[in-house]
Amino acid sequence: xxxxxxxxxxxxxxxxKNLVSSLLNLSASIEKNSEHPLGEAVVNKAQEEKLKLxxxxxxKSITGKGVEGQVDGKKVYVGKxxxxxxxxxxxxxxxxxxxxxxVYVEDKLVGLIAIADTVKETAREAIQQLQKLGINVFMxxxxxxxxxxxxxxxxxxxxxxxxxxxxxxEKEKKVKELxxxxxxxxxxxxxxxxxxxxxxxxxxxxxxxxxxxxxEAAGITLVNKNLMSVVSAxxxxxxxxxxxxxxxxxxxxxxxxxxxxAMMGWISPILASGAMAISSISVxxxxxxxxxxxxxNL
Numbered sequence: 001x002x003x004x005x006x007x008x009x010x011x012x013x014x015x016x017k018n019l020v021s022s023l024l025n026l027s028a029s030i031e032k033n034s035e036h037p038l039g040e041a042v043v044n045k046a047q048e049e050k051l052k053l054x055x056x057x058x059x060k061s062i063t064g065k066g067v068e069g070q071v072d073g074k075k076v077y078v079g080k081x082x083x084x085x086x087x088x089x090x091x092x093x094x095x096x097x098x099x100x101x102x103v104y105v106e107d108k109l110v111g112l113i114a115i116a117d118t119v120k121e122t123a124r125e126a127i128q129q130l131q132k133l134g135i136n137v138f139m140x141x142x143x144x145x146x147x148x149x150x151x152x153x154x155x156x157x158x159x160x161x162x163x164x165x166x167x168x169x170e171k172e173k174k175v176k177e178l179x180x181x182x183x184x185x186x187x188x189x190x191x192x193x194x195x196x197x198x199x200x201x202x203x204x205x206x207x208x209x210x211x212x213x214x215x216e217a218a219g220i221t222l223v224n225k226n227l228m229s230v231v232s233a234x235x236x237x238x239x240x241x242x243x244x245x246x247x248x249x250x251x252x253x254x255x256x257x258x259x260x261x262a263m264m265g266w267i268s269p270i271l272a273s274g275a276m277a278i279s280s281i282s283v284x285x286x287x288x289x290x291x292x293x294x295x296x297n298l
Contacts, residue, residue, distance in 0.1 A: 021051060023111040026071060027103050029054040030078045034067045035192070038101060041115050042078075064142060064167035066101070077104040080144075087112070097150035099143050123155045126227035131156070133234060136183075140166055140174055140197070168193035172200045188230055190214050205230060236290075243290055247283045254279040 028046030031039035032053060046053065056076075059069035066079010081087075081102050090100045093114040103111045127137050138161045141148050148164035163174055175197045178185045187194070187201035190209060195217040198204035206218035209225045222229040254275065262272040 021049065023103060023113070024049065025051045025053060026076060026105075027078050027101075027113060029056050029071055030059070030067050030069050030076055032056075033059045033069070034061060036067075037191070038099060038115055039067065039078075042101075042113060063169070074105050075107070077107075078102070082107075082109075090114075091146065094144055094146035095150055097147060097154065099147050119151060119154050120225070120227055122226050122228045126231050127156050129228070129231040130234070133231075133238075135186075135234070137161060138163060138178070140171055140187075142166055142168065142193075169196070172196040175201050186234075188227075189218075190225075205233065240290060243287055247286055250282055250286075251279060 024042070024046050028043045028051065031042045033056060034040075054071045056069040056071055059067065061067050062079065064080075066077060068075065068077040068079075070076065078101055081090075082104065090102075090112055093100050093112075097119075098114040098116050101113050101115065102109055103113065130137050137157055139148060139152050139157050140163045143151075143164055145162070145164040148162050149159055152159060152162045166174060171194065175185055175187055179200075179202070184203075185201045186203035186205060187197050188205045188207070189195075189198055190207040190211065192211050192213050194206075195211075195213045198206060198214060198217040203220065204218035205220045205222065206214045207225050208215075208221055208223045215221050220233060222233065258267070258272060258275050261267050262269070267275075
């Protein structure tokens with residue numbers, strides 16, 4: 001809305017390009033103080049354009065909403081829409097799977113920025129593999145529902161399993177709700193806001209590229225950012241449990257059969273001790289086969 005720009009961008013040649021650059025400069029100046037990935041994307045774009053960022057005072061982060069501060073004496077807010085108005089252009093961008101952040105100056109909406117939430121190359125394959133293992137996959141995100149559903153469709157997550165517009169403090173509640181339905185819940189996350197949910201889930205899985213807080217809260221840390229590693233970790237866990245159960249079966253079988261035989265004197269002590277040694281060797285050998293387990297992307 002160029003009319004709303006006029007007052008704030010006094011002294012600039014009000015071409016479309018300059019207005020866009022000014023909007024990006026303004027947003028990046030605020031976002032440079034933020035730790036949110038969307039804010040980082042805005043700052044990176046401003047650096048690509050070689051824009052000189054403005055000084056910001058009275059910076060404040062509003063959890064689950066956005067950030068605000070003062071630039072050149074003007075109050076600036078960057079984040080979620082502050083009212084329930086429907087903006088046609090924003091809706092169009094959301095339906096394309098883009099996250100839209102809104103820029104306000106003195107409580108007036110002056111522009112919006114669309115950020116493409118690029119899907120990881122392995123995301124769709126990883127989700128398909130998890131579903132083949134009988135795992136029900138959910139998406140929990142703070143993004144608006146339109147964007148979340150658009151991304152979910154791309155990666156193969158059911159629309160009814162999309163939990164969108166979830167505030168950081170609500171992620172933990174969502175995990176507990178799923179657990180109350182007698183489901184074993186594994187949560188995958190990498191951000192500071194994911195830490196409570198990681199800690200409250202049955203299995204917390206943090207990506208190795210995530211924040212220290214998330215890694216500390218998780219029970220499992222993957223050394224890379226490949227989502228197929230989540231599948232590999234689950235497959236390895238299943239194979240390990242299978243091996244443990246098989247080892248227990250053979251250990252009990254040896255004892256159940258041979259202890260009574262030895263007690264009745266039907267076998268010499270030397271042969272009995274040899275049989276026990278063979279039992280231990282078979283258990284260790286069976287466990288060593290895990291090293292040769294063919295699990296993709298492990």
